[in-house]
Amino acid sequence: MNMPSDDERRRLLRTEGILAGLLRYGALGAAGWLVVGMAWGFWGDGPPSAGRAPAFSDRCLATGIVLLIALPVLRVALMAIVFTMEKDYRFAAISGTVLTIIAVGFLLGAL
Amino acid sequence: MNFDGFTFSMLVGMASLAAGVLGGILGMASGIFIVPALTLVFGVPIRYAVGASLISVIACSCGSAASAMENRLTNVRLAILLEVGTTLGALTGVLLSGVISSSVLYLLFSAILLVSAQQMFKKRWEGDRGGGREIPPDRWADVLRLDSSYPDPRLGREIAYRVTRVRLGLVLMYFAGAASSLLGIGSGVLKVPAMDSALRLPIKVSSATSNFMIGVTGAASAGIYYVRGDVLPQIAAPVALGSLCGAYLGTKILMRTSNERVRGLFIVVLLALAGKMFLTAIQGGG
Numbered sequence: 149m150n151m152p153s154d155d156e157r158r159r160l161l162r163t164e165g166i167l168a169g170l171l172r173y174g175a176l177g178a179a180g181w182l183v184v185g186m187a188w189g190f191w192g193d194g195p196p197s198a199g200r201a202p203a204f205s206d207r208c209l210a211t212g213i214v215l216l217i218a219l220p221v222l223r224v225a226l227m228a229i230v231f232t233m234e235k236d237y238r239f240a241a242i243s244g245t246v247l248t249i250i251a252v253g254f255l256l257g258a259l
Numbered sequence: 260m261n262f263d264g265f266t267f268s269m270l271v272g273m274a275s276l277a278a279g280v281l282g283g284i285l286g287m288a289s290g291i292f293i294v295p296a297l298t299l300v301f302g303v304p305i306r307y308a309v310g311a312s313l314i315s316v317i318a319c320s321c322g323s324a325a326s327a328m329e330n331r332l333t334n335v336r337l338a339i340l341l342e343v344g345t346t347l348g349a350l351t352g353v354l355l356s357g358v359i360s361s362s363v364l365y366l367l368f369s370a371i372l373l374v375s376a377q378q379m380f381k382k383r384w385e386g387d388r389g390g391g392r393e394i395p396p397d398r399w400a401d402v403l404r405l406d407s408s409y410p411d412p413r414l415g416r417e418i419a420y421r422v423t424r425v426r427l428g429l430v431l432m433y434f435a436g437a438a439s440s441l442l443g444i445g446s447g448v449l450k451v452p453a454m455d456s457a458l459r460l461p462i463k464v465s466s467a468t469s470n471f472m473i474g475v476t477g478a479a480s481a482g483i484y485y486v487r488g489d490v491l492p493q494i495a496a497p498v499a500l501g502s503l504c505g506a507y508l509g510t511k512i513l514m515r516t517s518n519e520r521v522r523g524l525f526i527v528v529l530l531a532l533a534g535k536m537f538l539t540a541i542q543g544g545g
Contacts, residue, residue, distance in 0.1 A: 160335060160336075161331065164333070164335060167324075168324040169324075171320075171321040171322075171324035171474070172321065172322060172323075172324045174321060175317075175318055175321035175322040175324075175503070176322070178318070179318065179322075179499070179500060179503055182496040182499060182500055183500065185492070185496060186268060186496050186497065186500075189493075190265050190268075206492065209492035209493075209495075209496050210492060212496065212499075213314055213485065213490060213492060213495055213496070213499075214485070216314055216317045216318055216321070216478075216481075216499065217314070217317065217478050217481050217482045217485060218478070219317065219321050219474070219478070220317060220320070220321065220474035220475045220477065220478035221475070221478050221479075221482070223474070223475070224339070224342070224475060227335070227339060238403060239336060239339065239340075239403070242339055242340055242343060243339055245343050246339065246342045246343055246346055246475070249343065249346040249347055249350060249479070250346055250478070250479045250482065252350065253346070253349065253350045253353065253479055253480075253482065253483045254482050254483060254486050256350070256354065256483065257353065257482070257483035257484070257485075257486035257487045258486045258487075
């Protein structure tokens with residue numbers, strides 16, 4: 149069989165553990181932004197100011213949402229770096245491909 | 260319906276909580292319950308419903324990111340490779356969602372609900388055909404060193420497995436990714452059987468690897484929806500928060516209920532939703 153060596157797997161697993169923690173706490177942080185944004189939207193915002201900067205509540209909500217979208221992408225990016233550091237260039241390239249596809253998608257959506 | 264109101268947010272939040280609990284008990288992302296709830300009950304246009312649901316899929320996926328135990332079950336290398344397929348599919352799905360009519364989306368959704376009900380029925384979660392199956396060598400698996408092993412706590416040792424038919428897996432992941440971005444679901448219901456039957460992975464590995472991938476596919480799709488303006492914060496926020504809490508509660512409840520009754524209940528719910536979505540499709544979409 150062709151398995152990665154035990155050492156490699158252990159290192160990958162430890163990195164994975166750290167990345168999983170990043171995702172969990174990141175999700176909590178994003179949830180926090182969402183809660184603040186919602187609460188502020190109900191009780192904090194002043195009257196709508198036509199044509200000026202977006203309300204604080206909207207900015208909080210946007211931060212939370214963007215953070216949520218960014219987290220899994222960040223995970224893939226970090227994995228790409230880990231693979232590169234482990235000199236596993238194939239998988240670094242594969243991770244890079246995933247990131248590129250995602251980026252292309254975002255760009256296409258903005259068109 | 261006023262999407263900005265406090266009442267709306269609270270109601271949506273509670274509905275998402277319920278959906279999250281269902282999803283948490285089932286071990287799947289709650290998107291499959293959220294989109295029907297948003298569209299059928301709250302009258303949200305399906306594109307905004309999908310956008311909001313995708314955000315909650317990411318939230319739940321990140322929130323339940325693998326524990327140390329699961330880390331050994333997830334085949335990370337395989338997951339990243341398959342993500343090439345899912346993200347390409349997600350891209351296609353989002354591009355298509357602009358041209359596909361709502362009616363077709365509702366039809367697709369009801370089909371997925373039927374498939375989910377069928378999966379529950381066949382008790383996929385318990386069966387493990389990994390043991391005696393013929394596993395032909397696969398060039399990609401060899402070159403990329405995808406074969407791996409996982410610890411079995413009952414037997415107290417590592418069980419090695421091989422991966423096969425990687426290219427077929429990629430194609431299936433492509434469709435799973437497209438379904439995910441079109442319908443706002445996690446697509447675990449498509450990914451796990453694909454990995455189980457096409458790639459011949461042990462079922463526990465399939466589930467763990469699928470969970471790993473769901474967040475990335477969700478992010479790829481959600482990002483595009485967001486950039487297009489199809490994610491309305493006033494809907495997405497309560498949905499994400501509600502389903503996060505619900506998923507957390509769901510996993511707690513899971514410990515206490517009997518599997519058979521839970522499964523039966525869900526088959527009924529899924530079938531009911533499938534029927535309702537189908538009717539909506541026929542009546543001309545939302």
